Amino acid sequence: MKTHVSTTINGEAVEFLCQPRQSLLEILRDELSLTGCKEGCNNGNCGACTVILNGLPVDSCLVLAVEVEGANIETVEGVAQQRQLHPVQQCFLEGAALQCGICTPGFIMTSKALLEKHPAPDEEEIRFSLAGNLCRCTGYDKIVHAVQAAAESAPAPK
Amino acid sequence: MIDFEYTAPTQLDDAISQLSEAGDRARILAGGTDIIVQLREGLQSADLVVDVKKIPELTQFEFTAGQDLQLGASVPCWQVYENSEISAAYTALTDAVHIIGGWQIQSRASVGGNLCNASPAADSIPALIALDAVAHIAGPAGRRTVPASEFCTAPGRNVLEKGELLVSLTLPAPGPHSGSAYQRFIPRNEMDIAVVGAGSYVRLDSDGQKIEQARIALSAVAATPVFAEEASNWLAGQPISEDVFAEAGELAKKVASPIDDMRGPAEYRTHLVGVLTRRTLATACERART
Ligand code: FES
Numbered sequence: 201m202k203t204h205v206s207t208t209i210n211g212e213a214v215e216f217l218c219q220p221r222q223s224l225l226e227i228l229r230d231e232l233s234l235t236g237c238k239e240g241c242n243n244g245n246c247g248a249c250t251v252i253l254n255g256l257p258v259d260s261c262l263v264l265a266v267e268v269e270g271a272n273i274e275t276v277e278g279v280a281q282q283r284q285l286h287p288v289q290q291c292f293l294e295g296a297a298l299q300c301g302i303c304t305p306g307f308i309m310t311s312k313a314l315l316e317k318h319p320a321p322d323e324e325e326i327r328f329s330l331a332g333n334l335c336r337c338t339g340y341d342k343i344v345h346a347v348q349a350a351a352e353s354a355p356a357p358k
Numbered sequence: 359m360i361d362f363e364y365t366a367p368t369q370l371d372d373a374i375s376q377l378s379e380a381g382d383r384a385r386i387l388a389g390g391t392d393i394i395v396q397l398r399e400g401l402q403s404a405d406l407v408v409d410v411k412k413i414p415e416l417t418q419f420e421f422t423a424g425q426d427l428q429l430g431a432s433v434p435c436w437q438v439y440e441n442s443e444i445s446a447a448y449t450a451l452t453d454a455v456h457i458i459g460g461w462q463i464q465s466r467a468s469v470g471g472n473l474c475n476a477s478p479a480a481d482s483i484p485a486l487i488a489l490d491a492v493a494h495i496a497g498p499a500g501r502r503t504v505p506a507s508e509f510c511t512a513p514g515r516n517v518l519e520k521g522e523l524l525v526s527l528t529l530p531a532p533g534p535h536s537g538s539a540y541q542r543f544i545p546r547n548e549m550d551i552a553v554v555g556a557g558s559y560v561r562l563d564s565d566g567q568k569i570e571q572a573r574i575a576l577s578a579v580a581a582t583p584v585f586a587e588e589a590s591n592w593l594a595g596q597p598i599s600e601d602v603f604a605e606a607g608e609l610a611k612k613v614a615s616p617i618d619d620m621r622g623p624a625e626y627r628t629h630l631v632g633v634l635t636r637r638t639l640a641t642a643c644e645r646a647r648t
C-alpha cells in the first residue's frame with residue numbers, strides 16, 4: 201500500500217506517494233526527478249546522497265520517504281537563488297573543487313549546513329564536518345579550500 | 359528492499375501492542391542508520407517497521423543540574439553534543455556521539471539505537487557503561503530496568519523480549535570532582551569502526567588527589583561491550599599517577615578476549631586496551647579536576 205506524504209522541498213510544498221520501503225533518495229530521484237542527489241553506496245558511507253532535513257545534513261539513502269511527512273528538505277537544486285550561485289557553489293567552481301562531480305552535490309549540502317551553523321569554521325572543523333562525504337577524485341584539499349573561501353566570502357545567504 | 363508495513367505510533371502502549379502482535383516480524387526504527395541498511399542488505403527482515411520517533415517518552419530529555427538525566431531512547435546524537443549542559447556533564451558520552459559515523463549519521467542515529475543495535479564495537483556503549491547508565495524497557499508485561507552493562511547479550515542481540523522496546527536511559531548525575539572520557543583507536547581520523555574503544559569515569563576525593571570511584575568499559579574486545587570490573591574496583595583509593603593508570607590498563611586486559619579480524623589481530627587489540635584505558639583515565643581525571 202502506498203502512503204501519502206506531504207513535505208516542503210526547496211521551499212515548495214510537495215506531495216508524493218511512496219512504499220514504506222522506499223528511501224528518501226529513491227523518491228527524490230525517481231519520483232520527483234531531483235537527480236542532483238546521487239546514490240554512491242546506498243548504505244550511509246559516502247554522503248553523495250546528502251540533503252538537508254529540517255536544518256541538518258542527512259544521508260537520504262538512510263531515511264525512509266515515509267519518515268519525512270511534514271519535514272523541510274533542501275536539495276542541491278534549491279541552493280542557487282535564481283541565477284545566483286551560493287558562495288559554496290561559486291567557490292567550488294572557482295577553486296576546481298571537483299573532478300567527476302558525483303560527490304559534489306553532497307559536499308555542497310554539508311558545506312552549506314556547516315556555514316549556516318559556523319560561519320567561520322577552521323580547517324579542522326571543515327574536515328571533521330565533511331568526514332561523512334567521500335571523494336575519490338580530488339584528494340579533498342581543494343574542497344576544504346573552497347569551503348574556506350566560501351566562509352571568507354560570506355555573509356552566506358541562507 | 360523487501361516490502362514491509364510502516365507505522366509511527368504516538369503512544370507507547372500502541373507501540374507495545376503493535377510490536378507484540380507482529381512478534382519477531384517487527385523491527386524498531388529510531389534513527390534508521392543501522393536498521394535501514396540491515397533491511398536493505400537482507401541481514402534483517404521485517405513485515406512491520408515501527409517508527410518510535412513520535413512517542414513522547416522516547417524523544418524527551420531534560421537536564422537539571424544535580425539530577426539524573428533521563429535520555430529518551432530515540433534522541434539523536436547531535437542533540438546530546440549540541441546541548442551544552444549535557445555535553446559538559448557526560449563528557450564520555452559526548453566524546454562517543456561526536457564520532458559515531460559522520461555528521462549525517464549523527465543527525466539521525468540515536469544513543470538508544472546504538473545500544474539496541476548491540477554492536478561489539480559500538481562507540482556509545484562503553485561510555486554508557488562507564489557512566490553507569492540504566493536502560494528502561496517497556497513491554498506487554500510492564501516495565502523493567504537493566505543496567506547498560508547487561509543490555510547486550512551477543513553481537514547484534516540484546517535483552518529485549520518480544521513486544522518490548524527501550525524507552526529511555528538514566529544517566530546518574532555526575533558527582534562532584536568527577537570526569538569521564540571515551541576514546542577509540544581507528545586507523546583513520548573519522549568515519550570508521552573502533553579497533554578498540556574505551557570509556558572511563560572517575561570520581562576523585564575533594565582534594566583531587568585520589569580516585570574514590572572508577573568505572574572502565576571496553577568495546578571491540580569481546581562479543582559485547584564489557585565492564586572491566588576488576589580494574590574499576592582496584593582503582594578505588596589509588597592516587598592519580600601514570601603508574602596507577604598503567605596498572606589499571608593491565609587489569610582491564612583481563613576482560614578482553616578479542617578476535618583477529620581485518621581491523622586488527624587479537625594481540626594488538628589487547629595492547630590497545632592498555633593504552634586506551636590509560637589515556638581515558640588520564641583525561642577523565644584531568645576533567646574531574648577542572
Ligand atoms: S548513497 Fe547515501 S551515503 Fe552513500
Ligand code: FES
Nearest residue numbers: 299301335336337
Ligand atoms: S569529484 Fe569525483 S568523487 Fe569527488
